[in-house]
Amino acid sequence: MKVLLTGSAGFVGSHLTERLLQGGHRVTGVDNYISGQHRNTELFLDHPNFSFIEADVSRGIPVPTGKADKFDWVLHFASPASPPHYQQNQIETLMVGAQGTQNALELARSQGASFMLASTSEVYGDPHVHPQPESYWGHVNPNGLRSCYDEAKRYAEAITFAYQRTHGLDTRVIRIFNTYGPRMRADDGRVVTNLVHQALRGEALTVYGDGSQTRSFQYVSDLVEGVLRLMDVSSLGSDLHGPVNLGNPDEYSILEFATVIRELLGEGLKIEFRPLPQDDPMQRRPDITRARALLGWQPGVPLREGLRRMIGDLQAPPGLREQPSLREQPSLQEKGRGTRIAAGAD
Numbered sequence: 001m002k003v004l005l006t007g008s009a010g011f012v013g014s015h016l017t018e019r020l021l022q023g024g025h026r027v028t029g030v031d032n033y034i035s036g037q038h039r040n041t042e043l044f045l046d047h048p049n050f051s052f053i054e055a056d057v058s059r060g061i062p063v064p065t066g067k068a069d070k071f072d073w074v075l076h077f078a079s080p081a082s083p084p085h086y087q088q089n090q091i092e093t094l095m096v097g098a099q100g101t102q103n104a105l106e107l108a109r110s111q112g113a114s115f116m117l118a119s120t121s122e123v124y125g126d127p128h129v130h131p132q133p134e135s136y137w138g139h140v141n142p143n144g145l146r147s148c149y150d151e152a153k154r155y156a157e158a159i160t161f162a163y164q165r166t167h168g169l170d171t172r173v174i175r176i177f178n179t180y181g182p183r184m185r186a187d188d189g190r191v192v193t194n195l196v197h198q199a200l201r202g203e204a205l206t207v208y209g210d211g212s213q214t215r216s217f218q219y220v221s222d223l224v225e226g227v228l229r230l231m232d233v234s235s236l237g238s239d240l241h242g243p244v245n246l247g248n249p250d251e252y253s254i255l256e257f258a259t260v261i262r263e264l265l266g267e268g269l270k271i272e273f274r275p276l277p278q279d280d281p282m283q284r285r286p287d288i289t290r291a292r293a294l295l296g297w298q299p300g301v302p303l304r305e306g307l308r309r310m311i312g313d314l315q316a317p318p319g320l321r322e323q324p325s326l327r328e329q330p331s332l333q334e335k336g337r338g339t340r341i342a343a344g345a346d
């Protein structure tokens, strides 16, 4: 398959590139590095099936045209994703959700490709329904500090559905919950990277509010497995186009999470409490019934195991850090659908 991936230099994009190349697919990455890292492109530049275009997808996606270059899939993952990054780039974040998504949809339409949007659990806002099923419409502040991200993704979902209904485009929408793993930027600003890096530096762990707000944490290989399975499903009619939550339903309060970090990196680490930021959601936990039924998918990497892998990577000597494994793996079809539960192999 030939895949165009926007946001390829990001954290998730780099892992998705790795797995697609392992599957023998050809990947064209597109990124403008607004929140991504050059080294996530450099990891793959020598691979014969990888090519890269530096571009702002909100302005257009300059792919070579012609029959031989047709893509089978356009995966739209470009968007700043962590609160510090999208709050520093509010207009760019709105634009990549709006114009960037339309450009990616138009590309898919012109190439006869299928399209996938990386949406987010942020579309549920500070939810009044718990856990959150895909049928929940959310509770979002339309003009608060997080709105540039939440509303951009809500618009991105709306225009994706409009292209599906108007043009019959083959579309998929995933709603990603909090995901972590190697290759996240140290200044990502979300709780996993904040606390892991503070602990590695021997600093106090910062907890916002009283730490009773909850999150669920998904290891990145589980997310990537879910994405590949959704790309692999093709015969479920309109049910296929509905959003699919991909996240780990194990729920931790932030204080419990800080305790796990202490257990792994030093019981003596202090915890420092700070005021809760505006519109910080109090509860987050995916209802993954739909992903289980549609994809036979569920997360396979428990929190402590995922954190050990991430910390092990951060502690590895510089030359060995974040290195992808690019040996080709059997495709999902070759592995057989009977083994589709228990994702997370990486």
Ligand SMILES: NC(=O)c1ccc[n+]([C@@H]2O[C@H](COP(=O)([O-])OP(=O)(O)OC[C@H]3O[C@@H](n4cnc5c(N)ncnc54)[C@H](O)[C@@H]3O)[C@@H](O)[C@H]2O)c1
Residues within 6 Å of the ligand: 006, 007, 008, 009, 010, 011, 012, 013, 030, 031, 032, 033, 034, 035, 036, 037, 055, 056, 057, 058, 076, 077, 078, 079, 080, 081, 082, 085, 096, 100, 118, 119, 120, 121, 175, 176, 177, 178, 179, 180
């Ligand atoms: N990581 C998570 O926990 C999480 C949760 C929910 C949703 N998501 C979604 O998954 C996707 C990837 O997230 P991530 O954590 O890897 O974030 P990231 O910031 O590491 O990666 C996003 C990439 O998109 C690129 N980008 C942004 N705007 C662009 C533009 N206009 N043109 C070209 N490239 C652009 C950035 O430079 C970056 O490389 C995002 O769409 C995000 O909203 C991630």
